Amino acid sequence: MTARIQIVGIGDDGLDGLTGQARQIIDSATLIIGPKSLLDKLPKSAARHVAVGSNLDQLQQAIGGVGDSPAVVLAGGDPLFYGIARYLTDTFGKEKFEVIPHVSTMQLAFARVKESWDDAYLTNLATQPLDRVVDHVRTSELVGLFTTKAITPSVVAEALLDRRIDYFTAYVCENLGTPDETVTQGDLQSIRGQSFGEMNVMILVRKQGASDRPSGSDQRRLFGNPDDLFLQSRPKRGLLTPSEVRCIALAELGLTPTSIVWDVGAGSGSLAIEAASIANRGKVFAIEMDAEDYGLMIENAKMFDVPSLVPIHGQAPDAFKDLPNADAIFVGGSGRFVPDLVSAAIARLSSNGRVVVNVSSPDNLVSVQAVLAKANLQQDVRMINIARGQYQLDRVRFAALNPTFLILGRR
Incomplete structure (x- = not known):
């Protein structure tokens, strides 16, 4: 029919x-x-x-x-x-x-700048809040944006530069497919000062080797800081522990101002830094084997001014050897070695200590539970599903983060 x-x-x-x-x-x-x-x-x-x-x-x-x-x-x-x-x-x-x-004019725009768009972050500023889009842009390699009459390429460039995101080459493609077609190329600083017609698509291409940078906000929370306040690792990896999961994990670790804490697989240091803000008269040992992430952790620690944080560039469990026993241990990761790391770490847990393990796969969940049971630790599990609100037209829709598990153990 x-x-x-x-x-x-x-x-x-x-x-x-x-x-x-x-x-x-x-x-x-x-x-x-x-x-x-x-x-x-x-x-x-x-x-x-x-x-x-x-x-x-x-x-x-x-x-x-x-x-x-x-x-x-x-x-x-x-x-x-x-x-x-x-x-x-x-x-x-x-x-x-x-x-x-x-x-689609989006397809035409990518053709004009000769970039493949199969892995690009694509969105329409008529249906998405600019702040949310900026968060996605910050960790993307390639971006395509439908702009609007109110949110022009210059407004987008201004918003990105305000968040210290200056590491993209921008293309503004106007009137695609018509005799008046124009493609303007420049850095965000130059795009910010220009005017464009309403019919345009904005393409952003990340400069080779550029790292993510924090937003530069002066507002700091004790914990649960927004993800974009931290320097982060290469695009599409991001923080190992998103802010919502970080809040729950820190609460379950039961930290006090004098706690001795281990963060095993600290990444760029988001959880360890916030743990150090709480345990400001104790010590937080943040262990990370990746040289890039370790360097970013050092820079983040300087910005947050957490003298109780002790960054350690090394590989677990060998890096545990010279550390004092821990009151609280956080282990994060997705590899098959996570259960072995947990086993080695909890052997150094104090008599009233707590451990929190963050994994994303059911296989690791089961394996870590078995490790905690063998060590006679009391345990509990949290499955965390977080969805962040996004405005589309006149409705609120929700974009889900990847589900994750927190396995809790205590003596």
Whole structure:
């Protein structure tokens, strides 16, 4: 059964860029609904044009008024790629529509700058809060952004520079597919001072070898600091322990101002640094074998001013040899050696000590539980599922972090 309403993607080049099928559908329609900017690209015809903007109620009314006559909804580019098709199919049902996509302007933009977009972070600033987007950009290699009239490339550049993110080359691609097509290349500092047309896509390419940098905020919490306050390791690795998981782990470690703490596999030091803020009259030994992460931990410790932190560049369990016994031990990691590290660490746990192990795989969960049981430790488990709110159109949606397990043990 043929769908009654055709959602047709159209580019900035209008009818010239459409397939024969798409042109035939538009030519046979008696009702065409879409933004005025797209309707103006069509030649005069007997079809009735209904202009709708970004008002979703107005769009719903227009769709609800469609009878049995052939009708078309015009959408920019690919209607299913940050387009209106998902909203319409969710609202009225998929059976009511057929989608005829066009090449997305995002795809055209990546083609113009000759970058593959299969691993890029892609989003639309019309549906995502800028602060959330900046957080994602900070740890990405390649970024594609649909900007808006209010959140222009210059506004994006300003927001990134305010967070000390200056390690991207920027491309602003305007009026793609038209005779007025323009691609502007520059660093974020130069993009910040320029004006661009409304029809643009912004591409960000991370400079080779650039490390993530913290936001530079002067506000510090005792624990649970936002992830972007820390220097972080290479893109797509990020902090080993996100802020929400960090808060729970620190609470379960039962720290006091004089605690002796081990952080085994400390990464760039987020948990160890916050533990050192709590145990400010004790000692926090942060063990990390990766040279890059160890260097970042040193820099983070300087920013947070935690003299009780003792960074150790070494490999566990050999690095345990010269350490004092611990009141609290945190072990984080995803490798098959985690159970062995836990076994070696808890042998050095004080009589009233606690251990918290953070793993992401069920196999490691079971193995670590077996290690704690063999050592006669009382144990408990937390499975943590965290979803962070994101605003899309007029709704709040949630983006889930990877589930993780905390295994708790105490003497």
